[in-house]
Amino acid sequence: MLKNQKTYLQVKVLPKSSQQKVVKQSDGFFKIYLKSAPEKGKANKELIKVLSKYLAICQKQVKIIKGEHSRSKIIKII
Numbered sequence: 001m002l003k004n005q006k007t008y009l010q011v012k013v014l015p016k017s018s019q020q021k022v023v024k025q026s027d028g029f030f031k032i033y034l035k036s037a038p039e040k041g042k043a044n045k046e047l048i049k050v051l052s053k054y055l056a057i058c059q060k061q062v063k064i065i066k067g068e069h070s071r072s073k074i075i076k077i078i
Contacts, residue, residue: 009020
């Protein structure tokens with residue numbers, strides 16, 4: 001990515017899944033399966049870790065900007 005370029009992703013998180021994976025949907029959304037339960041921010045931390053690994057970027061470049069307590073989220077990639 002270019003410096004100072006921002007990208008926004010719309011994701012649907014499916015916590016407490018049996019596996020971790022990222023699936024890009026045909027409509028541009030991402031479905032992200034997480035092993036963590038959605039309690040005490042565990043699923044959000046795992047989401048950032050999984051997305052950063054999938055996109056091959058640093059975890060600090062992934063920010064949840066909307067949907068902190070929801071399964072539907074908007075993620076900003078810096």
